Amino acid sequence: MLIDPSRLPQVANDVMNMLHEEEIEVFNNFHDAVLAKDIDKIDELFKVVLFDVEDHFKTEEDLMEQTNYVNFQTHKNDHDTMRKKLAKFHKRWEILKGPTELQGFLEKDFSQWLMLHISKWDSETALHLGYAN
Numbered sequence: 001m002l003i004d005p006s007r008l009p010q011v012a013n014d015v016m017n018m019l020h021e022e023e024i025e026v027f028n029n030f031h032d033a034v035l036a037k038d039i040d041k042i043d044e045l046f047k048v049v050l051f052d053v054e055d056h057f058k059t060e061e062d063l064m065e066q067t068n069y070v071n072f073q074t075h076k077n078d079h080d081t082m083r084k085k086l087a088k089f090h091k092r093w094e095i096l097k098g099p100t101e102l103q104g105f106l107e108k109d110f111s112q113w114l115m116l117h118i119s120k121w122d123s124e125t126a127l128h129l130g131y132a133n
């Protein structure tokens with residue numbers, strides 16, 4: 001398991017908590033396929049990962065824009081950094097089909113990033129959304 005769902009930080013917004021729960025499930029399935037070095041499954045689940053991340057980030061960005069959140073750009077920049085990394089690793093995957101590289105990225109980079117991002121930016125944004133309603 002990449003991320004234990006019980007470690008997921010809860011924020012003050014139900015939509016965001018739901019997005020995060022979904023994301024962890026998608027990434028745990030992806031991580032299973034990576035550990036199993038199942039090339040076909042990784043091919044399939046990488047697309048699900050990219051779709052799910054975009055849905056997660058875009059939904060939050062729309063909520064921030066609709067409520068004129070003052071730190072919108074900084075929060076979005078952190079999403080954009082991860083968008084670029086995922087796009088880069090997907091491109092490399094398409095050429096190299098290397099599960100070990102993906103395992104390193106998931107375990108040493110993505111999982112830590114997600115926890116920190118939720119604790120900092122999503123928590124703050126969720127509080128703002130609470131006030132805006």
Ligand SMILES: [Fe+2]
Pocket residue numbers: 016019020056060118122
């Ligand atoms: Fe989030």
Ligand SMILES: [Fe+2]
Pocket residue numbers: 057060075079117121122
């Ligand atoms: Fe976020």
